Amino acid sequence: MITIISGTNRPENLSLKVAAAIEELLTTMNQEVQVLDLQKLPSDFAFKNDVFGGADPGFSAIAEQFVTNADKFIFVVPEYNGSFPGVCKSFIDAVWPEHFKEKKAALVGLSSGRAGNLRGLDHLTGILHYLNVHVLPRKVNIIHVEAQLDPSGILKEQKTMQQLQQLAKGLVEM
Secondary structure (H helix, E strand, O other), X not given: OEEEEEOOOOOOOOHHHHHHHHXXXXXXXXXXXXXXXXXXXXXXXXXXXXXXXXXXXXXXXXXXXXXXXXXXXXXXXXXXXXXXXXXHHHHHHOOOHHHOOOOEEEEEEEOOOOOOOHHHHHHHHHHHHHOOOEEOOOOEEEOOHHHHEOOOOOEOOHHHHHHHHHXXXXXXXX
16 A cells, blocks of 8 residues: 655645655555645644543544555655754654655655655655665755746646656665
């Protein structure tokens, strides 16, 4: 099972649209895939979880479905203040580290600017390495993300779609 984590809880975010494009790619590759939208997390998950005490059954079920039961991950993370969103880090912190250990991950960065969240993906890579997650060396950095979507929110840029296809293939083969 591959879990795609849309790495922000901001309403109407573009990460979820990119995650949907990746989900479609993986589905055409006959992969079992699911998308975790961080907007669906309980509002107090950072304080009520198994790791910090006072487990929340709703959050525990999310962690079980999307992390424990997954073999691989694709993190789709926008650039926030020179890194990636705090809600994504809080989510990782709220899950027992052993549930990530020895799994595999691919990373996709998004930005409105020219770097595609390079620095944020570096930060996330360091965290995932600390958790003993094997991170695919090739990352996809989507620059000027708004311009790469059509008016209905579908990712239209062919070069980006080809890069995402190579990333998906690499993760499946990993």
